[in-house]
Amino acid sequence: MGDKRISDNIEQALNDQMNNEAAQAQAYLALGVWAEANNYTGIADFFYKHSEEERQHMFKFLEYINTRGGTAKIGAIAAPADNPTNLKECIEDVWQHELENSKKIYALVDQAMAERDWATFNFLQWFVKEQIEEEALIDGLRDKFALASEDKANNANFYSLDRDMQGASQEGELPRQAEL
Numbered sequence: 001m002g003d004k005r006i007s008d009n010i011e012q013a014l015n016d017q018m019n020n021e022a023a024q025a026q027a028y029l030a031l032g033v034w035a036e037a038n039n040y041t042g043i044a045d046f047f048y049k050h051s052e053e054e055r056q057h058m059f060k061f062l063e064y065i066n067t068r069g070g071t072a073k074i075g076a077i078a079a080p081a082d083n084p085t086n087l088k089e090c091i092e093d094v095w096q097h098e099l100e101n102s103k104k105i106y107a108l109v110d111q112a113m114a115e116r117d118w119a120t121f122n123f124l125q126w127f128v129k130e131q132i133e134e135e136a137l138i139d140g141l142r143d144k145f146a147l148a149s150e151d152k153a154n155n156a157n158f159y160s161l162d163r164d165m166q167g168a169s170q171e172g173e174l175p176r177q178a179e180l
């Protein structure tokens with residue numbers, strides 16, 4: 001890959017985020033197992049697919065670090081958090097994860113800008129856009145949950161919410177607008 005063209009600090013920060021994405025993949029995998037065990041098979045399907053998306057994010061960081069002459073270092077991944085107690089808590093936890101992940105991406109952008117590392121800055125723009133979609137995706141799930149719980153919360157509503165999530169797109173729905 002040639003000489004290293006990222007600073008040690010950027011290399012470390014990118015590696016940290018690569019491992020964060022791996023942790024996200026594990027977290028979604030664990031939630032998929034929890035959902036399946038609770039008979040939310042559509043939501044389990046959604047989380048399993050999303051776990052794969054997070055794994056792809058991990059690979060994007062891995063490839064970028066190596067392409068810039070750095071070394072991707074695969075670290076230990078902390079065990080996912082305890083299982084949620086109910087679907088509402090599950091969805092809110094996921095929402096918080098995504099907001100936290102957005103903050104981590106923005107901190108990386110700040111760091112790349114401070115170092116005038118424009119290659120890394122440019123690479124990270126894909127993730128800035130991706131986090132807009134991820135937040136929209138999970139916020140959409142929160143909206144669906146709120147609708148299902150409204151007025152007559154009953155098993156039928158949750159059943160149809162779960163069916164809705166089966167095979168649901170992994171892309172967040174953005175307002176009708178020109179391409180971002």
Ligand code: FEO
Pocket residue numbers: 021024053054057098101134
């Ligand atoms: Fe890779 Fe859900 O952020």
